[in-house]
Amino acid sequence: MVRVMSPSISRRRFLGATALSSAAAFGLTTISLPGRASAVQSGDFSPAVVIGTGYGAAVTALRLGSAGIPTVMLEMGRLWDTPAADGKIFSGMLAPDRRSMWFKNRTEAPLASFLWLDLANRDIDPYAGVLDRVHFGDMSVYVGRGVGGGSLVNGAMAVVPKRSYFEEILPEVDADEMYGTYYPRANAGLGVNNIDPDWFETCQCYQFARVSRKHAQKAGLTTTFVPSVYDFDYMRREEAGEVPRSALASEVIYGNNYGKRSLDKSYLAAALGTGNVTIQTLHEVRDIERQPDGTYLLTVRQIDEEGSVVATKQLGTRHLFLGAGSLGSTELLVRARDTGKLPELNDEVGQGWGTNGNVMLGRANHIWDTTGSLESGMPALGIDAWDDPDYPVFAEIAPVPAGIETWASLYLAITRNPERGHFSYDAATDSARLNWDIAQGQPSIDAAKHLFDKINSANNTIYRYDLFGDTRAFENRFTYHPLGGLVLGKATDLYGRVKGYPGLYVTDGSLIPGSTGVNPFVTITALAERNIERVLAEDLT
Numbered sequence: 001m002v003r004v005m006s007p008s009i010s011r012r013r014f015l016g017a018t019a020l021s022s023a024a025a026f027g028l029t030t031i032s033l034p035g036r037a038s039a040v041q042s043g044d045f046s047p048a049v050v051i052g053t054g055y056g057a058a059v060t061a062l063r064l065g066s067a068g069i070p071t072v073m074l075e076m077g078r079l080w081d082t083p084a085a086d087g088k089i090f091s092g093m094l095a096p097d098r099r100s101m102w103f104k105n106r107t108e109a110p111l112a113s114f115l116w117l118d119l120a121n122r123d124i125d126p127y128a129g130v131l132d133r134v135h136f137g138d139m140s141v142y143v144g145r146g147v148g149g150g151s152l153v154n155g156a157m158a159v160v161p162k163r164s165y166f167e168e169i170l171p172e173v174d175a176d177e178m179y180g181t182y183y184p185r186a187n188a189g190l191g192v193n194n195i196d197p198d199w200f201e202t203c204q205c206y207q208f209a210r211v212s213r214k215h216a217q218k219a220g221l222t223t224t225f226v227p228s229v230y231d232f233d234y235m236r237r238e239e240a241g242e243v244p245r246s247a248l249a250s251e252v253i254y255g256n257n258y259g260k261r262s263l264d265k266s267y268l269a270a271a272l273g274t275g276n277v278t279i280q281t282l283h284e285v286r287d288i289e290r291q292p293d294g295t296y297l298l299t300v301r302q303i304d305e306e307g308s309v310v311a312t313k314q315l316g317t318r319h320l321f322l323g324a325g326s327l328g329s330t331e332l333l334v335r336a337r338d339t340g341k342l343p344e345l346n347d348e349v350g351q352g353w354g355t356n357g358n359v360m361l362g363r364a365n366h367i368w369d370t371t372g373s374l375e376s377g378m379p380a381l382g383i384d385a386w387d388d389p390d391y392p393v394f395a396e397i398a399p400v401p402a403g404i405e406t407w408a409s410l411y412l413a414i415t416r417n418p419e420r421g422h423f424s425y426d427a428a429t430d431s432a433r434l435n436w437d438i439a440q441g442q443p444s445i446d447a448a449k450h451l452f453d454k455i456n457s458a459n460n461t462i463y464r465y466d467l468f469g470d471t472r473a474f475e476n477r478f479t480y481h482p483l484g485g486l487v488l489g490k491a492t493d494l495y496g497r498v499k500g501y502p503g504l505y506v507t508d509g510s511l512i513p514g515s516t517g518v519n520p521f522v523t524i525t526a527l528a529e530r531n532i533e534r535v536l537a538e539d540l541t
């Protein structure tokens with residue numbers, strides 16, 4: 001069920017969507033409502049600046065703009081609103097091109113191989129593409145790049161964690177408020193909807209999920225539907241042949257051309273529609289320092305879509321919100337502390353990073369037990385074994401959208417892994433390096449193995465050993481869910497205010513201490529809603 005937003009928000013969203021498409025049409029890197037002045041005032045100063053355009057950033061900009069505060073958003077990626085020569089904004093997963101990845105020579109898909117052959121990846125030209133895979137030794141992290149951040153590339157699963165687990169990970173946050181006010185507000189703002197269970201039972205595109213459900217049930221396990229920001233009614237019409245296909249045309253990690261309510265269609269459109277928010281694209285913030293008058297001065301590198309630096313700028317602000325994601329925001333503050341630009345930042349900056357216990361695995365199905373060749377790119381069902389006292393797991397039933405029968409069932413398991421990594425500043429590369437050892441992923445593998453051994457044993461099936469480039473059955477050398485680095489209540493106060501620096505705030509996944517037990521974006525959104533409400537009331541009056 002889609003929740004209806006208040007009329008003023010939906011009108012703003014309409015106005016903002018118009019601003020986004022006209023900016024795209026003219027190839028602009030500054031996006032604001034036509035006829036409204038840019039939020040950058042004279043002397044390159046803006047009352048508020050938000051870094052990034054992902055979940056936390058988008059919520060923050062909407063609430064600042066609605067309160068009448070001129071706000072600039074700085075996003076290192078591009079605006080994804082213009083069809084290329086093939087008539088599509090994004091390239092699909094079956095024929096990726098330069099649009100798919102952020103300055104790579106070859107795509108780096110999570111399923112590295114099939115029957116040990118590298119069939120999914122292609123050589124591409126380096127370009128400001130939409131998906132990045134950032135490598136740190138034993139761990140690599142997938143992130144979205146562009147106006148909308150991770151919302152452009154993610155699987156759209158909009159899951160609220162079990163309340164008991166939320167209370168465990170963030171015990172100092174009032175769970176009554178979160179579950180009574182901020183999760184519902186986030187779901188409404190994001191446009192979360194649920195699948196029609198009758199259609200699920202009969203459609204072709206979720207046969208793969210029904211097969212996995214049958215196997216889970218045979219092992220005595222339960223499954224649950226997963227809410228989504230992909231429009232399930234659009235998907236139904238895709239299968240009926242009434243509209244162009246997106247989720248049913250193997251589009252996910254390199255962007256969806258239709259059907260998905262990414263942030264540029266929801267929070268960001270509404271933020272622009274306030275008339276007070278300006279987005280500058282292809283602008284990467286490199287440095288933050290504090291001026292003697294207490295304002296912040298940003299050094300910003302502007303690039304073109306081929307990666308050439310076209311300008312280096314400075315922008316001042318009194319209220320600076322970091323929404324560059326767990327990797328981006330943490331790097332900015334680790335760099336600022338360790339180069340002496342913000343020397344009062346505490347030792348918690350860079351700590352408490354986790355993978356949300358991500359581990360991916362595949363099972364081999366019996367030859368007669370087919371999933372069909374049409375698999376929706378958007379998962380709609382999860383195996384909920386979170387109440388297992390020793391090995392809690394929430395495993396989303398993931399598609400293999402290869403367009404052919406693969407006899408494979410794929411899963412992204414979210415496990416409860418207590419291991420945490422940390423970031424340190426590397427002066428040689430002027431970047432923050434993640435310290436994470438491969439052994440720290442073992443608790444995730446143990447938990448996933450406990451669950452899927454049960455499923456294999458009940459169904460007389462085995463793991464797939466051909467999917468991850470070698471012969472491993474469990475892949476935990478990457479995560480889709482980077483969390484932490486600037487943990488709430490440690491690097492910041494309980495509302496995201498950075499300790500020691502008035503007017504400096506964190507508003508994204510880096511606030512969450514490494515785990516949410518489910519897919520994280522609804523929690524990031526809800527927490528940002530909670531924090532900005534308090535900050536607006538107390539700091540910006």
Ligand SMILES: Cc1cc2nc3c(=O)[nH]c(=O)nc-3n(C[C@H](O)[C@H](O)[C@H](O)COP(=O)(O)OP(=O)(O)OC[C@H]3O[C@@H](n4cnc5c(N)ncnc54)[C@H](O)[C@@H]3O)c2cc1C
Nearest residue numbers: 052054055056076149150154155157285325328509520521
């Ligand atoms: C392939 C994939 C699938 C996923 N599936 C799901 C799912 O189904 N459900 C779910 O809940 N979660 C999913 N996630 C995770 C989810 O997308 C992230 O948790 C979420 O996007 C994080 O939000 P954020 O606000 O922390 O920042 P992000 O969404 O990461 O946004 C940060 C933005 O800041 C920009 N930025 C970074 N550094 C700078 C800088 N220095 N200057 C300017 N801009 C900068 C980035 O380009 C990016 O646009 C998935 C992620 C991926 C990659």
